[in-house]
Amino acid sequence: MPQDAHTVLIRAEAADQPRPIWCVTAQDWRKAAGELPPIAVAFAEATGFRAEPGKVLVVPDSSGAIAGVLFGVEATPRDPLAFGKLATTLPAGDYRLASGAADPRLAALAFALGGYRFERYRSRNAPRPRLVVPEGVDEAALIRTVEAVALARDLVNTPANDMGPAELEAAARALAARHGAAIEVTGGDDLLAANLPMIHAVGRASPRSPRLIDLAWGEADAPKVTLVGKGVCFDTGGLDIKPSSGMLLMKKDMGGAASALGLAHMIMARKLPVRLRVLVPAVENAIDGSAFRPGDILRSRKGLSVEIGNTDAEGRLVLADALSLADEEAPELMIDFATLTGAARVALGPQLPPAYTDDERLAADLARHAASEADPLWRLPLWQPYAGMLDSPIADINNAPGSGFAGSITAALFLQRFVERAGAWLHLDIYAWNPSSRPARPEGGEAQTIRALDALLAERYG
Template sequence: MHKSFTADPKGAVDVFLYTIAAFKKLENDPFPSARALAKAQEFTGAAGQIVLVPGEMGELSRVLYGLGKGTDALAVAGLSAKLPKGSYSVAESGGMPFKNIAAGWADGAYRFDHYLKDKATPPKLVMPESEDADALSREADACALLRDLVNTPAADMGPQDIQATISDMAERFGAKLTTIIGDDLLAHNYPMVHAVGRAAVYEPRFMELEWGDPSHPSVALVGKGVTFDSGGLDIKPGSGMRIMKKDMGGSAHVIALSHLIMSANLPVHLKLYVPSVENAVAGDAFRPGDILSSRKGLTVEIDNTDAEGRLILADALTRACEEKPDLLIDFATLTGAARVALGPELAPFYTDDESLAEGIEAGAKATGDPVWRMPLWDPYLADLKSPIADLVNSGGRFAGSITAGLFLKQFVDAPSWMHFDVWAWRLGKYGRPEGGAPCGLRAAWAMLQSRYG
């Protein structure tokens, strides 16, 4: 079971969750002097308000927590982030589905303590017998895995470490893993993966995992695995590089999603593709003005070496489409433009498949994991034209996330494709801890379960 969950209710502290509207209508005390205690501490049910109620011996006996308007599916994260260690049982849900309570609880209780001498001891949420604790634990474990991968510094999360993570997962679930490393990428026709990663100390590589019955519907997942992005020769300023360990966040998302698929034994034939590189500066780094060949045969003129993620994804998407998947999904920390448009919390997605769009939006609504559809606006392909190559890798200042999606689309030949341009990070000012974060993972998982479960 996930480390912030427990099946043992013994000694658990009761937690009462209320929206503003529900607490205002409360006619009877849910426990002795509840409303008087709330009034004394000006508790109204507003988002994030907490009342800790002591028992006769001064021990913590009950907790009141405010859900505000009740629209934040992960609101309970603000509670579990602040509670002391111990067990807690939900006595009043405030109308919130328990799956959202559990997801929020695990989210707030998470701590990245790998490098800390003092390890965290999270508060534990009691799992009622009526709930599927295994499914809730699998989801919480996958989210924690994603966050651990993103939070780990690039010195300890290079391409070889991404490979080790996928290798461990393959061994656990009986999957097959094939890895192509260094100059062998040229021999196996992954020229853009090689070009982007060849300047780094740790060799670039391409990983392909296969799991499941080939007779089942085929699902392909592709994730950007840039373990650190200096910007290459178009080098970023120091402030822009500070959190670039997170540039492998796309690979972390598809690794976590693969983990969910395999641990739940979803009846699909899974193929996971992860190109992993470090975009470094050295004498053999690729340059602005270079023209690269791609696996698909299209040539790409390099306008900006800091638009490197789409290059490695192009080779990976081409490889994925060669296997003719029924569904193809990619995740990437691709553009700053997506953050300008939607901020850090909303996960923008692109697809021309109306049914798939409806499915992911339904998954987002069911889980409270927000996504937002963006347009693949074909007229903007004009921004990707090059006079001396088939494409240029950067479309300029305007519509940067859209042109990045259109660039990827040129390498996709699948009946159903969806692209996520996520940040995989939180700023720490929207009621959540700062650091690596899943964006669209739970929505995508809900969609896959609805389709194939």
């Protein structure tokens, strides 16, 4: 597994004289100063500390060592993960939460997520601060979540030369081995024999063989929960090639697969009583003489013919075959994750992934958990009048409407054509990336929506 949570979290009995962190507001910090040593109060006053939100002040004791830390917060936090800032600003050493945090669990989680580092390619890694797990916080749940997010972040951050379909398969196999899950992989021309023709078509131009990764865990008679993750390990755009600027972040185009594997870890580590299945179509959308072309018509697993309006809309093609396969066993709940459209970013920006479902209860539950876990998303409609944009004069459906309107919605409507039997289906058009660092969310790969979904699944099946 990736980052050991104990590099940023520690038990009280293992801590080395942890320094207290006092969370204080502009209105009450002087009242809270009664807990501080007099020299710390004097230092704060001398420096003009006013406890503005996000302000950090390391205060000394009489010997000049660190007596503790003052951290400015809001009485009603706008960012529940603001505490994560301390993971990047405090000197190395051990710390404990003394008082003032609105939610100690989210504070500890934010600190741990903020302490994430992607250090695979660095020659020197600096020591970092550690936080004592607050009393009353479920340590196992906290570590499970931190590991899952770090797994997804590590996979997304790894450059494509070291994260192709084979390496993504290796990550899935390692996860399966850890939890005693079964795994099967169908690759190369065997995809055609297995009736997965669109996965094959998208990946066949790359020397790195396309494949479908199929992980299964849990009792066969338990409620079926299926996760599908887009695993395009690099996307050139195919023959409709992207400009160079459009390729710079395409190592993250397997962010859907990374998120699915991260959530799978949470489910299996929690030992949730479900029959879990994870499907990852892992491909590289490359170019050579065998690349699929604009105007081609592909036959899908479901039997629908698909006219290729744009080879850069490849993610929905590989997902369509995987969703069709998953749908055949009629799971109670099916969730797909995909870095699918730039239109989603135009509509909602990088921090707020759109969610699509026709299940009202699922939508309401998901929104509630997204808020409580500070793992935001926003429901957009499966607006059926737009389905006509996907019409083709010569095939059952076109993968990329010529119109520039409603791109995220039409992509979701395309996928919906391949889902019929699932009890409930949820599509998440994630970005899987932080363009710049914020508290608890360092610049780079990100695991969006999986903490909210973990809470939802625990409520439903735990």
